[in-house]
Amino acid sequence: MTTTAGATPTGTRTTSSCLIPRAVLFGNPERASPMLSPDGRYLAHLAPSAEKVMNVWVRETAAGAADARMITADVSRGIRQAFWGQDSATVLYLQDCEGDENFHLWGVDVTVEGSAARDLTPGEGVKASNVLTSKRYPDQILVGTNGRNPALFDMYRFDYRTGVAEAATLDTENPGDVLGWGAEEFSFEVREAVVKNQEDSSETVRVRDDAASPWRDFLTFPYGEEGNLVDFCADGGKSCYVTSSIGRETTALLRVDLRTGETIEEIFGHEKCDVGGVNIHEDTKEIRSIAYNYARTERRFFDKELERDFAVLQGLGPKDAEVSIASTTRDEKTWVVGYSRSDGPTEYVMYDQAAKTTRPLFVTRPQLLDYTFSPMEDVRIQARDGLELVGYLTRADTAAPTPLVLLVHGGPWHRDTWGFDGSAQWFANRGYATLQVNFRGSTGYGKSFLHKGDGEWGVGAMQHDLTDAVRWAVGEGIADAANVCVYGGSYGGYACLAGLAFTPELYKCGVDIVGPSNIKTLLDSIPAYWGPLRNDMLLKIGDVDADEEFNKKISPLFHVDRIQKPLLIGQGANDPRVKRAEADQIAFSMRDKGIPVEYVLYPDEGHGFARPDNRIDFNGRAELFLAKHLGGRCEEFVKPEGSTATFPLEEEQKKSSD
Secondary structure, eight states, X not given: OOOSTTOSOOTTBSXXXXXXXXXXXXXXXXXXXXXXXXXXXXXXXXXXXXXXXXXXXXXXXXXXXXXXXXXXXXXXXXXXXXXXXXXXXEEEEEEOSTTOXXXXXXXXXXXXXXXXXXXXXXXXXXXXXXXXXXXTSTTEEEXXXXXXXXXXXXXXXXXXXXXXXXXXXXXXXXXXXXXXXXXXXXXXXXXXXXXXXXXXXXXXXXXXXXXXSOOEEEEEEOTTOOEEEXXXXXXXXXXXXXXXXXXXXSOEEEEEETTTOOEEEEEEEOSSSOEEEEEEOTTTOOEEEEEEESSSEEEEESOHHXXXXXXXXXXXXXXXXXXXXEEEOTTSSEEEEEEEOSSSOOEEXXXXXXXXXXXXXXXXXXXXXXXXXXXXXXXXXXXXXXXXXXXXXXXSBSSSOEEEEEEEOSSSSOOOOSSOOHHHHHHHHHTOEEEEEOOTTOSSSOHHHHHTTTTOSSSSHHHHHHHHHHHHHHHTTSEEEEEEEEEEETHHHHHHHHHHHHOTXXXXXXXXXXXXXXXXXXXXXXXXXXXXXXXXXXXXXXXXXXXXXXXXXXXXXXXXXXXXXXXXXXXXXXXXXXXXXXXXXXXXXXXXXXXXXXXXXXXXXXXXXXXXXXXXHHHHHHHHHHHHHHOXXXXXXXXXXTOOOBOHHHHHHHHHHO
């Protein structure tokens, strides 16, 4: 029910005529990430504490929402990754320190009120990864940590209710070249290792018959091919499921002989996009469904009952929503189901699988229901060389051209997807159309599409795709050519800098969040555990180690003189991927050359802004910036009480004048 004044659009506007508050769009969700315990007794979710920090809350499933109690006590950046232990009594979660990405695994007993969380992977600078559990070994956990060597992850096995990852619990030691590990479900033994060849950047999957057997090379994916081992089949070690692009353009799901590596069966592949999530029965290991996504999520079903369930759920949910299973009990009688749409918040329901009925659980951001949002359209854009690009358009107006924000995704080996995007809706409400495009080099569209981005950063075809997308929007009457902003984080921040430096005539302004300005210094400062991936990154980006001129060619820092339009930079001081120096060096260079630049640094953030007050603070500054240069609407800026924003340019100038 709409009660907010101005919540209804006027004229040809696509969103509410009133200004939708930034705090509503970018504050914490009221609740998120519902998780049923395996036995179904408890329901956990994430929600903010009284201090507005996301924590884990738990209640008995049969109880009401008001009975939920907070079981963790984070006071800074909030918990974003949590899941149940197989004992149905322990919630496990990952948390880092002020954005350093050295995530530790923590556990807390939910059955005893007031239980303190325990750090299961202690040690300064230690990062936990590769967390594995099995319902057949409900008290055990396998987890990788780099405590022995910062660049390598060993696997540890212990009782997570009482133990921790330490030397005495070492299960599988990394021989020096393993990037990741996998376990076989029935024995819960580490039987898969993924290895990256540092010479040719090929990737090899090693397997072994059991923990006492030697490792052997199973499958090798040469550079340019994509694939991985998905799971072991329930046939006594004879076969496994693998995704692979070898011999085809996109990845397909195969059943492969574990001894010979020969394909026994091709189960499913799509000609235009890669295989996505695979739903496998825990006991029989039969394939139940396979998801894929060219523009929207679709599924191929192999389990007729599951197909019927999804049809029922689709019919019971909101129009045009995508259905997903968030959680199930071990017996699969009760599900938590999510409905995602592009013009409103995600809502969750409890699904009784036998009765085929649902009951409401919660809406993640109920305040959004008071406003009208713009439906996201999936569009097709033809690049200058004829390559088809999938994009997502969120209009501000249905009849007239408007200013445009080109919102560039990070990675770049990642992709945009359809759904509610708070930034896109924010821009649309302020009067800017938003275009997000999966440029070449994005994932999900097959090996050729991915590797057409190799060596094409900055001045090459990856950036040309973004240019072509803007020109498409102008040609379609969507965008005002004189008022376009390039906006993005991580690689998207780099694309912003590259756009301003290499196509200065195209953009009116730019917003760069944690974007690199010098690719060589970026790679020289990556975390130790990214070291084995460096050669792969050089093949994709170009050899900035050996070719100084190439690095200068694609790094915006060396082309500051070409930047003509204003830039806003946001950076986390603790970012382990894109160090603060990447922002410092271009901000100070622009300032020294008299080019308009604003620079905001958050001392308690990393690769992005996790704390709501910082997120709202930066977006408020960005909104003022966009209104000044593109002419859209603007909510009054009031610095949030908990914002830690600092301003290195002004601070340096003040020091110089003192």
